[in-house]
Amino acid sequence: MDIDQALTDPAFFADHDPHPLWQQLRREDPIHWTEGRVRPFWSITRYDDIVAAFSEPNLFTSSRGVVVPSSPELEREPSERMGAGQMMIMTDPPLHGAMRRAFNRLFLPRAVGAYDDPGRRLVAEILDGVLDRGTCDFVVDVAARLPMARGGDGEDLLSVLGNAEINGRQLTEGEIFHNGFQYIIGGLETTRNAISGGLLALIQHPADCAKLINNPSVMPTAIEEILRWSSPITHIARVATRAIEFRGKPIREGDMLALWLPSGNRDEQTFDDPYRFDIERTPNEQIAFGKGEHFCAGAHLARLELRLMMHALVHEVEQIELAGPVERLSSNLVAGIKHMPVRFKRTHAAVA
Numbered sequence: 001m002d003i004d005q006a007l008t009d010p011a012f013f014a015d016h017d018p019h020p021l022w023q024q025l026r027r028e029d030p031i032h033w034t035e036g037r038v039r040p041f042w043s044i045t046r047y048d049d050i051v052a053a054f055s056e057p058n059l060f061t062s063s064r065g066v067v068v069p070s071s072p073e074l075e076r077e078p079s080e081r082m083g084a085g086q087m088m089i090m091t092d093p094p095l096h097g098a099m100r101r102a103f104n105r106l107f108l109p110r111a112v113g114a115y116d117d118p119g120r121r122l123v124a125e126i127l128d129g130v131l132d133r134g135t136c137d138f139v140v141d142v143a144a145r146l147p148m149a150r151g152g153d154g155e156d157l158l159s160v161l162g163n164a165e166i167n168g169r170q171l172t173e174g175e176i177f178h179n180g181f182q183y184i185i186g187g188l189e190t191t192r193n194a195i196s197g198g199l200l201a202l203i204q205h206p207a208d209c210a211k212l213i214n215n216p217s218v219m220p221t222a223i224e225e226i227l228r229w230s231s232p233i234t235h236i237a238r239v240a241t242r243a244i245e246f247r248g249k250p251i252r253e254g255d256m257l258a259l260w261l262p263s264g265n266r267d268e269q270t271f272d273d274p275y276r277f278d279i280e281r282t283p284n285e286q287i288a289f290g291k292g293e294h295f296c297a298g299a300h301l302a303r304l305e306l307r308l309m310m311h312a313l314v315h316e317v318e319q320i321e322l323a324g325p326v327e328r329l330s331s332n333l334v335a336g337i338k339h340m341p342v343r344f345k346r347t348h349a350a351v352a
């Protein structure tokens with residue numbers, strides 16, 4: 001299989017494990033010129049290089065696209081219509097910092113703490129609806145329903161955006177639209193896939209699953225390992241604002257870089273035994289949430305959702321196994337699971 005074709009073919013990701021390709025690139029050509037289907041770009045596959053690119057927001061801009069275009073139509077779409085310069089994820093410093101300070105208070109640890117109780121109730125409600133059935137499609141019946149976390153006693157996102165001031169002015173309608181959309185999109189697919197990917201990893205690693213059931217205090221490291229292992233966002237792109245030699249490769253102004261996050265998360269130069277799923281892994285500086293300026297604004301919420309769901313599952317379910325083939329999404333952007341039939345037996349221990 002030709003690496004360039006594979007990495008830019010969404011269907012490849014549905015039917016194949018992309019990790020051997022990334023491993024080959026990390027070893028042989030870690031900054032790899034990739035002849036994409038729509039436009040060529042540099043594939044960055046090593047952890048240190050991905051982190052370096054994330055750390056230079058003015059050299060590697062977010063305002064000219066943060067994903068590799070998957071169709072000629074998207075490539076032709078003016079970047080402003082896609083939210084460039086308006087949606088926080090597609091802005092650069094100093095505007096980015098001003099937006100982040102204005103919007104993000106709903107997603108800081110204290111505000112997210114208010115979702116703990118309502119989130120726990122929502123998880124219990126979702127599981128209650130399926131656990132007595134003995135089987136379900138975990139993605140459709142469980143994981144996809146949680147990221148709509150509602151409740152809490154705080155303000156809502158649209159009011160925060162509607163009242164936000166950036167550099168002494170209110171947001172334009174376009175900015176409100178794009179940023180509202182961004183928080184919703186950012187939170188749906190990703191968390192769902194981390195939850196499904198996490199459960200799949202636990203099913204495939206029964207010893208780790210037993211460890212988690214017997215010792216819930218390992219939950220925090222387990223969550224980080226689930227994030228490293230599942231890496232729900234497959235790539236994030238940047239565009240070079242000027243010519244530069246990057247690890248010996250001649251990057252030109254306007255070149256796109258694809259930072260392959262799951263590859264960085266399996267880099268053997270950073271992680272001991274990276275292909276081993278280890279719920280007690282420490283240290284674990286996984287980069288599933290990115291790094292630097294644009295580090296995921298919803299990371300606290302995502303971790304809370306993962307913790308609540310995993311906690312409830314390990315307490316409420318004994319014996320869980322796959323009941324049919326796992327179907328993956330055709331996408332080189334989101335490492336998604338579309339369907340995951342599971343069979344389980346409910347325990348009757350109370351959820352602590």
Ligand code: HEM
Nearest residue numbers: 088089186187190191194232288289290294296297298302
């Ligand atoms: C496991 C779940 C999640 C993963 C793996 C994830 C991953 C990421 C990554 C890799 C970035 C960096 C983008 C970049 O550098 O260009 C990011 C940014 C972002 N994420 Fe998440 N995300 C998750 C959950 C969430 C949730 C729950 C929300 C919403 C509440 C959210 C909202 C955002 C926003 C608004 C940004 C842009 C931050 C900025 O530009 O400063 N994400 N996310």
